[in-house]
Amino acid sequence: MRSEPDSSERPSFALFSRLAAASSLSFGCLVLIGWLFEIPFLKSVLPGWPSMQANSAIAFVLLGGSLLLGKNTRLARGLAALVFLLATSTLIEHLFFLDLGIDHWLLLKPIGATRICLVSSLSFAFLGASLLFSELRLAPFLALPPGLIGLWVIMGYAYGASLLLGFPHSPNMPFNTALNFLLLGIGILCSDTRKGFMAIAASDGPGSVVLRRLLPGLLILMLALGWVVPFGESFGLYGRSTGNTLLFLFLIVVAISVALAVSGDLHRMDEVRKKAEEERNLLQEAQIETLLQADRLKDEFLSVISHELRTPLNAIMGFGSLLNDGVAGDLNECQRSFVAKILDGSDRMLKLINSLLEFARMRAGKFEIEKKEASYRETVEEALDFARPTALEKGLSFFSEIKVEERVFIDEQRIFQVLSNLISNAIKFTPQDGKVFVKAFVVDDRLVTEVSDDGIGIAPDSLEGVFELFAQVGTGTDGGHGLGIGLFLVRNVIEMHGGRVTAASAGAGKGSCFTVALPPDVLEGRVPAPPAGSASAPAPTPDSPRRFLVVDDNADAAVTLAMLLEMLGHTVSVAHSGEEALAAVGAFAPDIVVLDIGMPGMDGY
The missing domain is CATH 1.20.5 (Single alpha-helices involved in coiled-coils or other helix-helix interfaces)
Structure with missing residues (x-):
């Protein structure tokens, strides 16, 4: 059983609907009492005004009960169906000049009741159908014609316009009948605020x-x-x-x-x-x-x-x-x-x-990036040298082909990070006995570097997202996942240079290729590399021993660095705070100070 519609969402509408139902039921009962006990003022409002018929009173009792119970209950539908049946039977009598004995069925003949008029029968049929078929979208609108008919007649009584009291081929409608039609018409509309203009009025x-x-x-x-x-x-x-x-x-x-x-x-x-x-x-x-x-x-x-x-x-x-x-x-x-x-x-x-x-x-x-003149060949070779031990330890074949001899304008440190990251990824995601290829060349005034491998490859649906933050493209043969930050940084560094990095793969197990393309401006004003055999600056010689002051609040870090410097033949003194460092400067007289910036108390600044 379904609950009553949304009228409860707007309490004033639900209250008016119940009041209209109760009024219809009450008026009907009073009129029936008037007919049974011959009390004229209960059948009509004022002396001389038409009286409501007993069968109309029965219909109003049934309609009021149906509306009061809730339109979607079985009993309410049954009451509405009785009214609809009564009204349509009376309409058939009017239209075909028949006498189906409805008044005898209702036992109303002995009290002098007569047939419901044509207009009232039609109004009852509309009201009964509206309650009986309430689930239909247009059902509430069936209550409009009876309500308007009731308003029409009430206006006639109010203004003394006799022409408004009746209709062709029908006697004058009683005032209480018209009032009940008006109240029931509005009450049925207010009982369901989900449809039509009532939904607008209740919003x-x-x-x-x-x-x-x-x-x-x-x-x-x-x-x-x-x-x-x-x-x-x-x-x-x-x-x-x-x-x-x-x-x-x-x-x-x-x-x-x-x-x-x-x-x-x-x-x-x-x-x-x-x-x-x-x-x-x-x-x-x-x-x-x-x-x-x-x-x-x-x-x-x-x-x-x-x-x-x-x-x-x-x-x-x-x-x-x-x-x-x-x-x-x-x-x-x-x-x-x-x-x-x-x-x-x-x-x-x-x-x-x-x-x-x-x-x-x-x-x-x-x-930030800071572009300076640099040798791109040396930058690529440094990245290769950095990654080569790992590749050889894993048993990979490592191939490189560098066809860039000119000096270029790049942030050498950042480009080294980019190349190291791409080469390290190629090594990580290539199984033992695999191959890694690194190529650098100039094409159409663009500096291009390709890092490719025959490793695990990348699924096609993952290619677009490999450069996104925290993206994971697969599991390396060594089990390392990483944080998914490396390729994100690679893309940002290359884009800050005005270039573009792309990824390509034929699918899982078919290797991958990452291509870095730097724009022509990194080659503008390029300087040719010195020809082979030409005089060059003498190779730098190791520095003579120096006096180092190592300042770090972390004792382990300070001792480690000091031992490494001493292994290189330098003299080292260690301080663990800013105050110790200031005292050591005068006593030790260092040539070079290695200073931790983020120390408690007096920091490195």
Whole structure:
């Protein structure tokens, strides 16, 4: 069983619907009592006015009960069906001049009841059908004709217009019958605010609010004016022309009042809307500021935690290198294997931390490039030399072809990071005995570098997203996933140079190729490399021993660096705070100071 429709969402509509149903039921019962006990004023409102028929009273009782119960209950539909059957049977009697004995069935003949008139039968048929077929979209509109007929007749009684009281081939309609038709018509419309204009009237929009406020009062006022002006004429207070003038004057006043009321309501609603929008904007601004602050704190935290992770990691790598170099004594093969694994894991961790730091700088707007004249061949070769040990250890074939001899204008450090990242990825995602190819050449005044492999490849649906932040394109043969930041940084560095990086792959298991294309401006003003055999500057010689002051609040990092410098033949002094460093400068007189910037108390600045 379904619950009653949405009228409960607008309590005033639901209340009016129930009141209309109760009124119909009550009027019907009173009229039936009047017929049973011959009480004239219960059958008609005033002496001399037509009386409501007993069968009409029964129909109103059934309709009121149906509406009061809720249109979608079985009992309510059954009551509505009885009214519809009664009305259509009476219509058949009128149309075909038959006597089906309906009054005998209802046991109304003995009390003098007669057949329902044609117009009333038609109205009952519409009302019964509206309640019986309430699920249909147009069902509520079937209640409109009976309501309008009732209003028509009531206007006739109110203004003394006898022509409005009846219809062709029908006697005058009783006042209580017309009133019940009007109440039931409006009540059925108010019982379902989901459809038609009632949905508009019941909504929360500004037009609906104005309609609900003005329409009832406006109708009452217009009906009152239509009755007062003829009333004055009938008592000789003024003539017809004066009455018409007063009527038009009243209408003008009503129109102005309505216009002022509408504009006032709309103005108040607009003020409420503006206030709500201002409050919403303030709330949104506060939320945005909170999110931005949280984002800034996240970036600061990322930068600080990356720095704090790198400091102890440098100590681990430094001590590992000292062990590997035999500073603490010779190592056996097993020990060397363990140290190599420590250094390899530390190197991977350092790369991840460096990527996090670069990402933090980029988010903070501190990621910049500084173009200078450089040898692109040397930059590519440095990246190859950096990655070659890992490739050889994995058993990969490493091929390179560099056809760029000119010096170019690039940020050499950033381009080295880009190339190292691409080559390292190629090594990571290529299985043992695979091949990695690196090519650099100039085509159409664009500097192009290709890093390709015959490794695990990239699925076609993942190619577009490989350069997105935190994107994961697959699992390397060594099990390393990475953070998904490297290729994001690669794309940003290349785009900051005005270039473009793309990825291509024939599919999973078919290798991949990453292409970096730098624009012509990196080649503008290119300087040819010196010819072979030409005189060149003498090779630099190692520096003579220096006096180094190492200042770092992290004791492990300071000791590691000091030991490495001493291994190179330098004299080293260590300080762990800014105050110790100032004292050591006078006592030790260093040539070079290696200074940690982020120290507690007195920092490196």
